[in-house]
Amino acid sequence: MFRSLSLTTRLTLFFTLAAGAVVFGLALLVIAASERHFIELDHMALQDKQHLIEDILARSNSAEDAKWLLREALSHHHGLYVSVHDSKGETLFQSEGFRLPRELSPADEGNGNDALIHWADEGQAFRGMLVRVIPAYDATTRLDILVAMDTAHHTRFMLKLRRTLMTYAVVTIVICGLLSWFAAYKGLAPLRAMKSRATTLTSQQLHQRMPVEAVPIEMADLAHELNKMLDRLEDAFTRLSEFSSNLAHELRSPLSNLLTQTQVALATRRDADTYREILASNAEELQRLGRMVSDMLFLAKAERGMMLPNRERFSAAEETHALIEFYEAVAEEKGVRLAQRGEGEIVGDRLMFRRALSNLLSNALRHTPPHGEVTIEISQSSQATRVSVENTGEDIDPRVLPRLFDRFYRADPSRSHPETDGAGLGLAITRAIMQTHGGSISVTSAQGRTRFCLEFPGGT
Numbered sequence: 001m002f003r004s005l006s007l008t009t010r011l012t013l014f015f016t017l018a019a020g021a022v023v024f025g026l027a028l029l030v031i032a033a034s035e036r037h038f039i040e041l042d043h044m045a046l047q048d049k050q051h052l053i054e055d056i057l058a059r060s061n062s063a064e065d066a067k068w069l070l071r072e073a074l075s076h077h078h079g080l081y082v083s084v085h086d087s088k089g090e091t092l093f094q095s096e097g098f099r100l101p102r103e104l105s106p107a108d109e110g111n112g113n114d115a116l117i118h119w120a121d122e123g124q125a126f127r128g129m130l131v132r133v134i135p136a137y138d139a140t141t142r143l144d145i146l147v148a149m150d151t152a153h154h155t156r157f158m159l160k161l162r163r164t165l166m167t168y169a170v171v172t173i174v175i176c177g178l179l180s181w182f183a184a185y186k187g188l189a190p191l192r193a194m195k196s197r198a199t200t201l202t203s204q205q206l207h208q209r210m211p212v213e214a215v216p217i218e219m220a221d222l223a224h225e226l227n228k229m230l231d232r233l234e235d236a237f238t239r240l241s242e243f244s245s246n247l248a249h250e251l252r253s254p255l256s257n258l259l260t261q262t263q264v265a266l267a268t269r270r271d272a273d274t275y276r277e278i279l280a281s282n283a284e285e286l287q288r289l290g291r292m293v294s295d296m297l298f299l300a301k302a303e304r305g306m307m308l309p310n311r312e313r314f315s316a317a318e319e320t321h322a323l324i325e326f327y328e329a330v331a332e333e334k335g336v337r338l339a340q341r342g343e344g345e346i347v348g349d350r351l352m353f354r355r356a357l358s359n360l361l362s363n364a365l366r367h368t369p370p371h372g373e374v375t376i377e378i379s380q381s382s383q384a385t386r387v388s389v390e391n392t393g394e395d396i397d398p399r400v401l402p403r404l405f406d407r408f409y410r411a412d413p414s415r416s417h418p419e420t421d422g423a424g425l426g427l428a429i430t431r432a433i434m435q436t437h438g439g440s441i442s443v444t445s446a447q448g449r450t451r452f453c454l455e456f457p458g459g460t
Contacts, residue, residue: 015180342378
């Protein structure tokens with residue numbers, strides 16, 4: 001049930017309970033202090049009367065003289081009661097209407113001279129002191145003296161005090177509850193503002209951000225993190241929209257070619273050679289679609305955390321040399337020189353490494369002008385093995401570099417690549433392969449040289 005309460009209600013209950021505990025605790029403290037104060041006052045008053053009686057008995061010359069002095073000194077004190085008995089049980093003095101408590105005896109040996117005793121008799125509450133005194137007129141006689149006072153006025157005062165404090169406590173708790181609700185409601189206003197701002201977010205309005213400057217410092221970090229999340233969300237949505245558009249464009253061209261050629265072939269009767277040419281052209285388009293679908297499936301698996309199919313240690317130089325031999329004919333045809341330098345070992349999947357490096361080599365050869373150069377350099381350290389592919393040619397716009405690894409992204413807006421049937425997934429696949437290996441890929445382009453660097457963890 002508590003989980004279903006709003007944060008404002010929870011804070012209100014918490015502050016109200018805290019205020020109630022403080023107020024009731026303070027009220028109990030005041031009541032306890034008042035009771036201790038009255039006890040101390042009664043104790044002082046009883047001690048004063050005790051000293052008075054002891055002084056009278058010390059000055060008395062006989063029992064009759066003591067009776068007369070006690071009667072003169074104690075008969076006119078309202079609320080004060082005194083009982084003086086000798087060891088034989090004879091009464092020397094007793095206040096009018098006062099009776100000894102049943103549970104106490106004037107000869108009781110168990111009470112000290114300063115100990116307070118409490119009892120009630122017929123609805124009256126008493127607090128007294130029991131002392132023993134030897135009078136001056138007879139050293140062989142021991143007098144038991146009980147000095148008591150009626151505490152009814154104290155009881156009435158404490159009852160009124162308790163009622164007043166309880167009323168004050170209840171009113172204070174109600175006021176604190178209202179103030180707590182107001183404070184919690186106002187304090188959580190920034191959260192409601194963030195909520196209302198969040199409700200306005202749609203796929204067309206992802207540019208909205210949380211008001212970091214307008215919220216308290218305790219919520220500023222939350223607003224900042226939400227804004228960073230919205231930045232990532234907007235960037236991902238933008239990339240997804242562009243990816244959908246690019247995917248539709250890439251699929252439309254081969255499908256349109258297939259549909260057009262098929263419709264033309266069906267329009268009129270043709271000879272077998274013509275049909276064979278049309279089917280061969282359709283097969284090429286279908287192969288292109290098949291490679292695109294295969295690449296998309298590979299990227300989807302990589303995003304879900306694909307594991308390395310075969311993990312082994314192999315020579316990066318040997319695999320690079322094999323790829324150079326494969327691309328040597330293409331390089332000679334374009335008049336591009338291929339070069340390789342360095343040694344190093346990689347722990348990973350051999351076929352994935354070949355695919356990643358093949359994508360970079362193919363991309364480098366495609367953009368290297370005639371009589372240019374493509375260089376593959378391998379280096380190894382204690383932390384990593386680096387394989388870089390550098391080619392000469394025009395510099396890439398620095399604004400384009402961060403997007404080169406996006407799916408279907410091409411810096412050329414015309415999308416015209418007559419020299420290749422690639423779909424713009426090569427660099428995205430290369431990045432996915434590096435992420436699967438726990439490595440990274442980076443690119444720099446300056447002073448007529450573009451360099452892609454693959455960094456595999458491990459090293460020597």
